Amino acid sequence: MTGTDTQRLTRLREGVESHALTALAVLTSAALVVAFYYPTATVLIEAVVVDGAVTLATFADVLTDPFYFGELARLLSGESPTAVARSLLSPDRRLGIVGFTAYQAVLSTLASVALGLPAAYLLARFEFPGRRTLRSLTIVPFVLPSIMVAVGFVATFGENGTLNAALTAVGLPPVDLLFTLEAVVIAHAFYNAPLVARVTTAAWESVDASAVETARSLGAGPVRAFVDVVAPQVYPAVLTGAALTFVFTFGTFPIVLALGGFQLATVEVFVYRLVRDLSYAEAAALAIVELVISLGVLLAYLRYEARSSTNTRGARPLPRRPLFPPAPTLRELLPRAGLGAYAVVAGVVFLAPIASMVLASVTGGDGALTLDHYRFLVERQQTGAAFQVRPWPAIRNSLVFATGATLLALPMGVVVAVLTTRRYRGRTLVDAAAMAPLAVSGIIVGLGLLRGLVFGVEIAGWRIAASGAVAIVVAHAVSGYPFVVRTVSPGLAGLDRSLVESARALGASRARVIRDVELPLVWPAVVAGAAFAFAISIGEFTSTVVLATGAHAYTMPVAIERFIGRRLGPATAMGVVLLVVTGLSFVVIERLGGEHRGL
Amino acid sequence: MGSERGTGGRGDETDAPVAVELDGVTKRYGETAAVDDVTLRVREGEFFTLVGPSGCGKTTTLRLIAGFEEPTSGTVRFAGESMAGVPPEARDVGVVFQSYALFPHMTVGENVAYGLNFADPPEGTTRDERVAELLELVDLPDAADRDPESLSGGQQQRIAMARALAPGPDVLLLDEPMSALDARLRERLRAQVKRIQSELGITTIYVTHDQEEALAVSDRVAVMNDGTPEQVAPPRTVYREPATRFVAEFVGDNNVFAGSVVDAPAENELAVDVDGGDETLRVRTDADPGTAASVGDRIAFCVRPENLRVAGADGNPGDAASPAGENALRATVASAEFLGETTRVTLDWGDRELVVRVVDPIDGAVAVGFDPEDAHVIEVESR
Known part of the structure; x- marks a missing residue:
């Protein structure tokens, strides 16, 4: 090659490199538009466009329907506030679907905080064998597929569940918790309490011990020092956990579908039902109401976070006390006794569902150990009719979709993380736009993708259509990439800015610095983000169940849901298979991710 | 206050061509001006120091020269050429930070060689020779395979210097490179920095809050206060004939x-x-x-x-x-x-x-x- 050729090549490479970041940002935005904003918009627009004319009639119908808004609907339809307030205070008040959804979300949030805080206290302030392992385990519920959790809860709290078996064994009457609000709230706590514990622990560990020592030396007692110094630094994290829990449980779907049924229907379940009944306009209007509430909470939280994020990593964390002191005094004993009681509750909530599911998968109708349920899966695979759900395609689809979704979510997440760690005007807006998939109903995204991408869209004479499988991968990537952002961002933000600047002064372009310096240094977080995306995809149910209809693109969670209604045994066996697969991705997260802040 | 006071007209500057020029440069963050209408000329081969208390705008000035920040108004010129819109990687500067910012995932040798990915080593030398040459220059000839984190603060600082110099930049920018070191080591290192600078004859802009350090190493010093240089002159002039009350009280x-x-x-x-x-x-x-x-x-x-x-x-x-x-x-x-x-x-x-x-x-x-x-x-x- 001649010198000028080399020069031209070098210049070309430099040109590409210097615009690589912009190009990636544009591609990510395009992917978001195609896979999220456009499909969502096409569905949501139905709420206001009926027969080609813009109207707010559908909205008005939803907003003033007591079925959705309970007593509040009467307020919206013009009744006097005092009359509404009086009915709200009466015992037989009606909350409506939206009211009930918010109500169960608030209860779930309270339960999650109540279950999460003692765990944070234990993890942040005590030293005991296995503490680090336990801390890592707090990430597990998050990557567990919700449908599997539902199966675990059925196996625990169902009529023939382990709880009733235990109660009968000690001579107590059996209880039926299934299809009650309690079961739903406990299942939500299973899911979200570890999240609360995780963010709170991280904040607690970053409290500088010398701040507490200063307060003590100035005359504050231990309680006062906690209230004045520790609590103000920990409570934003509790709020983070609570806000996210609210948003997640407000949009809850598989857990309510499996544990509550339609008698405890939340907004999302009802959107699903309306979609199945082909009442798209009403479904869209309802979904918008849901979105506005979720986004409102999320935005309020992001604003708060932007205002209060100082991220002063403690120079010296608070020292941990031994959990089992050699000769405990009464004052030392009291908090430990409390933690002991907590451990029992936590055992029932967190361990029982998983253990029950595994147990149920190897227990026959007669109570004897058996592999019948697994044998059923194998037989169904060999002899199942074409319309029946067969296990192997479900496993294969799950793995293929998860791999595809990860490959898509990873670059998207990294790009958004890079764009949102730098400070500039409007960053919160970019952050919110990028995080919106967390708040939008999976049903709506799924439906939008189904009718947009799968059925095909015509753009300037070109017909663009994708298979159901492709649409599922895209939908999974969209719901998984915010977790990549959340794991990678803290690492990037924590990097010494002069590392980036040194590399640039040495001649590296912005994109080159990401490749050479930033990504290698936050590599564990990138891998953890990938494992997150993988696990989220494996467990994703909501948009998959919409997109899998008709197509043979069902996944493990969809298969479980199909089984669960008819026979619990095979569902638990399938659940165990799913547990093993997600467990493996957890090992990857743990091995490579280590301890990191955030989710 | 005339920002030109104490400059020029007294043979303070050499006749060498101007390497770096700031022309009416202002950098605002919201309402406050971190750097306020600064006009400076740094000559080729000069050791030029920006000294002042914290918050006086000296580091921002350096970052404007490096291209990490763009001025709100005014122009930065390198050898007469405007640097407006030129990103740091295209400016031919070497930068050493207070934190050294060695890439922790690379060896010392890889750190020093990093800039050679984007600029060829000088005529007739290979990459490896260039790395060896620079490690020799900073008196750490055997450090190439070591892990940056295994080095002492002073050694890391010297490696950061070698890394910045390896691609042969036109201008060396040093941002409080010794603040993290103890007093005795600082004295030894500043002598070494000065020796390397005069050996290579490289235009150097040095930022420090330590007036003693500024007087010890510089050809000329700009004493900064509130975003403006109050005096730009050789160390002796600054010491003996401070131009303002601030300079009189800040220096010595x-x-x-x-x-x-x-x-x-x-x-x-x-x-x-x-x-x-x-x-x-x-x-x-x-x-x-x-x-x-x-x-x-x-x-x-x-x-x-x-x-x-x-x-x-x-x-x-x-x-x-x-x-x-x-x-x-x-x-x-x-x-x-x-x-x-x-x-x-x-x-x-x-x-x-x-x-x-x-x-x-x-x-x-x-x-x-x-x-x-x-x-x-x-x-x-x-x-």
């Missing part, structure tokens, strides 16, 4: 007097009634037209502690006065700091303080005086 110890001119007994000589004292002091003004004053003007002048003569309590005030018997003050010892070679003594003079340096301990009432030539006029406010 100083005694600043303010008062009114009551007489002009001879050419370039003023008699000043000092505020807060009964004495009339004699001051010789130099040829600088900026310090010309006439009767009735308010002026400020300074006298370095080492130029204040002290006579013990039993001595005659005249012993401390100038040969002509002028400028004798009576004061009392307030406190003393033993510094080894000398003792820094703070004196109460009326309700004001004076600082002197003495070899033998003193105590109680003392007489203090100075020669009119040792006073330097820093401010004149005409009536």
Whole structure:
């Protein structure tokens, strides 16, 4: 090659490199538009466009329907506030679907905080064998597929569940918790309490011990020092956990579908039902109401976070006390006794569902150990009719979709993380736009993708259509990439800015610095983000169940849901298979991710 | 305040071509101007230092030169060429940070070689030779395979320097490169930095808050305050003829007097009634037209502690006065700091303080005086 050729090549490479970041940002935005904003918009627009004319009639119908808004609907339809307030205070008040959804979300949030805080206290302030392992385990519920959790809860709290078996064994009457609000709230706590514990622990560990020592030396007692110094630094994290829990449980779907049924229907379940009944306009209007509430909470939280994020990593964390002191005094004993009681509750909530599911998968109708349920899966695979759900395609689809979704979510997440760690005007807006998939109903995204991408869209004479499988991968990537952002961002933000600047002064372009310096240094977080995306995809149910209809693109969670209604045994066996697969991705997260802040 | 004061016209600058020029550069963050209308010229091969207290804008100035920040207004030029919109990687600068910022996932050798991914080593040398050459230059020839984190702070600092120099930049920018090191090491390293700089003849812009360091290594110093250089001059000039009260007090110890001119007994000589004292002091003004004053003007002048003569309590005030018997003050010892070679003594003079340096301990009432030539006029406010 001649010198000028080399020069031209070098210049070309430099040109590409210097615009690589912009190009990636544009591609990510395009992917978001195609896979999220456009499909969502096409569905949501139905709420206001009926027969080609813009109207707010559908909205008005939803907003003033007591079925959705309970007593509040009467307020919206013009009744006097005092009359509404009086009915709200009466015992037989009606909350409506939206009211009930918010109500169960608030209860779930309270339960999650109540279950999460003692765990944070234990993890942040005590030293005991296995503490680090336990801390890592707090990430597990998050990557567990919700449908599997539902199966675990059925196996625990169902009529023939382990709880009733235990109660009968000690001579107590059996209880039926299934299809009650309690079961739903406990299942939500299973899911979200570890999240609360995780963010709170991280904040607690970053409290500088010398701040507490200063307060003590100035005359504050231990309680006062906690209230004045520790609590103000920990409570934003509790709020983070609570806000996210609210948003997640407000949009809850598989857990309510499996544990509550339609008698405890939340907004999302009802959107699903309306979609199945082909009442798209009403479904869209309802979904918008849901979105506005979720986004409102999320935005309020992001604003708060932007205002209060100082991220002063403690120079010296608070020292941990031994959990089992050699000769405990009464004052030392009291908090430990409390933690002991907590451990029992936590055992029932967190361990029982998983253990029950595994147990149920190897227990026959007669109570004897058996592999019948697994044998059923194998037989169904060999002899199942074409319309029946067969296990192997479900496993294969799950793995293929998860791999595809990860490959898509990873670059998207990294790009958004890079764009949102730098400070500039409007960053919160970019952050919110990028995080919106967390708040939008999976049903709506799924439906939008189904009718947009799968059925095909015509753009300037070109017909663009994708298979159901492709649409599922895209939908999974969209719901998984915010977790990549959340794991990678803290690492990037924590990097010494002069590392980036040194590399640039040495001649590296912005994109080159990401490749050479930033990504290698936050590599564990990138891998953890990938494992997150993988696990989220494996467990994703909501948009998959919409997109899998008709197509043979069902996944493990969809298969479980199909089984669960008819026979619990095979569902638990399938659940165990799913547990093993997600467990493996957890090992990857743990091995490579280590301890990191955030989710 | 004229930002050009104390620059130019006195042979302070060499005739070498201008390497880096700031022309009316301002950098605002919201309402506050971190750098406020700065005009500076740094000559090729010069060791130029930006010194000032924290928040004076010196680091922002450096970052504007490096291209990490873009000026709100004004122009940065390299060899006469505007750098507006030119990203840092295209500016041919080498930067060393206070935190060294060595890439922790690369060996020392890979760190030093990193810039050679984007610029060829000088004619006739290979990449490896260039790395070896630079490690040799910073006296760490065997460090190539080591992990940056296994090195001491001082060694890391030298590697950061080698890395910045490897691609052969036109300008070397050093941002408080020694602040994280202890005093003794800092002295040794600054001598090494100076040696390397003069060996390579590379234009160097150095940022520090340590005025002693600035005086020790620089060809010229810009003393910055509130986003503006108050004086740009060689170290000796800055020390002996501070242009403003801020410079007088920031660079070294100083005694600043303010008062009114009551007489002009001879050419370039003023008699000043000092505020807060009964004495009339004699001051010789130099040829600088900026310090010309006439009767009735308010002026400020300074006298370095080492130029204040002290006579013990039993001595005659005249012993401390100038040969002509002028400028004798009576004061009392307030406190003393033993510094080894000398003792820094703070004196109460009326309700004001004076600082002197003495070899033998003193105590109680003392007489203090100075020669009119040792006073330097820093401010004149005409009536």
